[in-house]
Amino acid sequence: MADMDGQGLAAAKAAFEQADYLETLALLSPLIGTATDTAPLVLLGEALEKLGLPGEAAQAFEQAAPYAGQDTGKLLSRATALYVQAGDDDRAQLIGIKLLESMPDDAALAYSLALSFRRTGAMALADLVKHTLANSDDADHLKLAGEILGESERDPSALTVFRKLAAVFPDDPYTQFKFMSVARDFCDFEAIEKLEQANADRLAAGDLSALEGETAYSNLLRCGDERLNRLATNNPGLTSPPSPAGNRQRRMRPHPWGERLRIGYLSSDFWSEHATMRLLQSVLEAHDFSRFDVTLYCYTPPHQSANDGNRSKWGRIVSLHGKTDAEAADIIRQQNIDILVDLKGHTGGSRSNILNQMAAPVQAAWLGFPGSGVNIDCDYVIGDRIVLPGSSRQSYHEKFCLLPESYQPNDPTHRALPPASSRQALGLPQDRFVFAAFNAARKISLAVVEHWAEILRHSNNSVLWVMIEGELARSNFLAAFGKRGVGAERIIFASSTGYDAHIARLQAADIGLDTFPYNGHTTTSDKLWAGLPVVTLKGSNFASRVSESLLTACGLAQLVAATPGAFVDLAVALSQNPDEVTRLKLELSQNRFSAPLFDAERFCRHLENGYAMMAERAKAKLPPDHLDVPRLPVRPVPFRGERKG
Secondary structure, eight states: OHHHHHHHHHHHHHHHHTTOHHHHHHHHHHHHTTOOSSHHHHHHHHHHHHTTOHHHHHHHHHHHGGGOGGGHHHHHHHHHHHHHHHTOHHHHHHHHHHHHTTOTTOHHHHHHHHHHHHHHTOHHHHTTTHHHHHTOOOHHHHHHHHHHHTTOTTOTHHHHHHHHHHHHOTTOHHHHHHHHHHHHHTTOHHHHHHHHHHHHHHHHTTOOGGGGGSOHHHHHTTOOOHHHHTTOOOOTTOOSOOOHHHHHHHHHSOOOOOSSEEEEEEESOOSTTSHHHHHHHHHHHHSOTTTEEEEEEEOOOHHHHTTOGGGGGSOEEEEOTTOOHHHHHHHHHHTTOSEEEESOSSSTTOOGGGGGGOOOSEEEEOSSOSSOOTTSOOSEEEEETTTSOGGGGGGOSSEEEEESSOSSOOOSSSSOOOOOOOHHHHTOOTTSEEEEEOSOGGGOOHHHHHHHHHHHHHOTTEEEEEEOOSHHHHHHHHHHHHHTTOOGGGEEEEOOOOHHHHHHHHTTOSEEEOOSSSOOSHHHHHHHHTTOOEEEEOOSSHHHHHHHHHHHHTTOGGGEESSHHHHHHHHHHHHTOHHHHHHHHHHHHHHTTTSGGGOHHHHHHHHHHHHHHHHHHHHTTOOOOOEEOOOOOOOOOOOOSOOOO
16 A cells, blocks of 8 residues: 555656646545655645645645654745735734744744735734844845834834845845935934945936935935935825826816815824924914815824814814825815815825825915925925025926915914923033934934034033934944044933923023934924024025024024034034023023014914915916015014913
């Protein structure tokens, strides 16, 4: 009998080698029930796999595993992969998770499970295998690890994974720019320098195509050239780029204008604790509802918007959850919105593609993205004369709607203003000049490192108080400053904290230092709100001009340096002149409730006048054109409402 089984197995193997898989199955059929080893079952699994039957093949390998001795894990891993291929995630995870106990470092098993976890939305389980994938050198494993780690910004393994991927795909701009983005988050300035030099070399050779691999937001973090900013077009959410013909068709469609202008705001940030709403809340509440009907088209994550009592004060809220972009645009059209204002642009979680579905006769971009929304069908971008000077017009497809003071709203009512924290409580030295820099780590460019280090070298009695999270990022940051002659004792790290505590601690610093080419935006206004003057550098695009706009609107334009050298000199001079710092803080504190920057009602009237000017042209069937909103008469502004904190 054994001889007959052996002959049958040999014949089945011969048929398999001849790629006659059906004959293989026929020859194996009488052997399966009497098999005493794994060979027939393994051959059966291989034949079924060749025939495109992964689920059946997985069953064969799973059945063979108990007889396989040392190869049991190998066969079960193979079965797991085939169950994933067959779409049987329940079976794959049942076998694979148990197998992890004995094979925790097996990259092939980790890969199969990761595919299954992601498909079923079990992202917490994906954490079980992401580091095993990160340690692999297989390109597919690394790509999947990158997808998982890309959703976890603070995991140091992300830097390892994207460094490996950049080495595997040296000519792929998408991979190179992703590595650059992750390197910024971990302050890996050595990697950033090499990547930026390689990119500069390509640009110098006339090759601009590589910029297509960079997201618009990431490009702004390192590039102040508006012409080049437009070429960073890796924005996957924009699935339907607009056409000039479609833009004209949208604007010329019949539209029922009413007595009140219907304004629609589009965002995922409609919750009180988001940075955008810390700026915008009081402006929404200040709208003149006798002239304007306000609707918030909301795709804010439910866990953030739930139980937020302030939302009811901002306007009618229409949820877009579960709606496609086309369905969302249809809802906006049916509700006859006159002006749709996109508050996101090229930022995380954006659904700006809704604007490419002819949603409203007038479409405008504001607040979320500091630049042109390339491939987004907008008629206007709302700014001011500083962030959008006339020289920038050639770099935008949108027309400019220029507000007369600052483009950035600020909320003086709901924003916390607690008493100052003491230096002792914060671990700050009493006898040192404290420069505070609380911008996100990704905004700290190579140029910023150079100039901050120079400031510290020339102001011996100072320290830099900077918000860097994570051991790896802090170690890299210290190494970069050590390389530039600044010891670790001159750097004090802060961690993220609640908003009230953040405003309280800002008041313990002496002067804020800005980043460039991407300034602090909400970060700068928070410092000014807390009474902390900020030194900035005159910029060359929207993102790098924001702090100048804010400082000008609160009466401190003298803190805008014209050149990098002047930026260093100004910061050093202030560190040596405590009386001037005291005077600046007093001036800022006195201006807090009278300067245009923190007058939400005045800002709202300017914004509404801008909307009215847009609508006037649209009603007359005139194409969009640059608009200069006139300044209302200046008046003292008493504090309104009950200040929090």
